[in-house]
Amino acid sequence: MQDAVPASQISHAPLVGVIGMPIAHSRSPRLHAHWLARYGLPGHYMPLPVMPEHLAEVLRILPRAGFVGANVTIPHKEAVLTLADTVTDRAALIGAANTLIFRPDGKIHADNTDGYGFIANLRQHAPDWQPDRGPAALIGAGGAARAVVASLLDSGVRELRIANRTRLRAEQIKAEFGARLVVYDWAQVGHMLEGATTVVNATSLGMEGKQPLRVPLDALLPGALVTDLVYTPLMTPFLAEAQARGCQVVDGLGMLLHQAAPGFERWFGQRPEVDDEARRIALG
Known part of the structure; x- marks a missing residue:
């Protein structure tokens, strides 16, 4: 800039x-x-x-x-x-x-500066986060997701899994950002989380006034970093469940x-x- x-x-x-x-x-x-x-x-x-x-x-x-x-x-x-x-x-x-x-x-x-803000928030609240420690999983493929994809790849994430309710949008992002992206069907989001060390919700699901984010979190790794771009409420149900499963969570306000x-x-x-x-x- x-x-x-x-x-x-x-x-x-x-x-x-x-x-x-x-x-x-x-x-x-x-x-x-x-x-x-x-x-x-x-x-x-x-x-x-x-x-x-x-x-x-x-x-x-x-x-x-x-x-x-x-x-x-x-x-x-x-x-x-x-x-x-x-x-x-x-x-x-x-x-x-x-x-x-x-x-x-x-x-x-x-x-x-959205991607910068996303990474700076993680660095501030999870200073031990290592983006190259394992795969990242991204839920959503809208405008905010594109900034997250760019910043995660730039930070050293080696494999970035992505799922969106409309698969075509996820496929379009993969076509633009390359081979490190792996597209999952929306019905397979739970499987997408297996082994992921960084998990991001980039949808508006879970925001006050919106539908909840209904994603099975059984496969979440204890100790994984989980963040939500939603910040109303600060502790979304998605983050609350991840925290209860032993994950480190970072809210979206930062x-x-x-x-x-x-x-x-x-x-x-x-x-x-x-x-x-x-x-x-x-x-x-």
């Missing part, structure tokens, strides 16, 4: 927002407001509800309105790639961007916090600390 926008090129407090639809539920504004206050930095971070048909126009206007960047969430993470002037290799590989920098000349630079840190540093010039206070603020 490119360097922070020099303060000398900003004539007022820098503006940043999170673009999505809907966006009122986003925890990012309170997190960034906390970091701005903590470090005594000028700036504002705000929710920006944008319909898909208005995205291109909004992205042209924001740099002229004093914005130095933006986060991007559903449903715009794929569309911004076609609207950006430059795209990082990892954003192109994942097929989505979540972090934008508006350069002084108005050009838009797009990056994806991924949200860590993926936000690189953008904050580029926009406001300070690397923020992801600590218990940041978690408390994000949970509201």
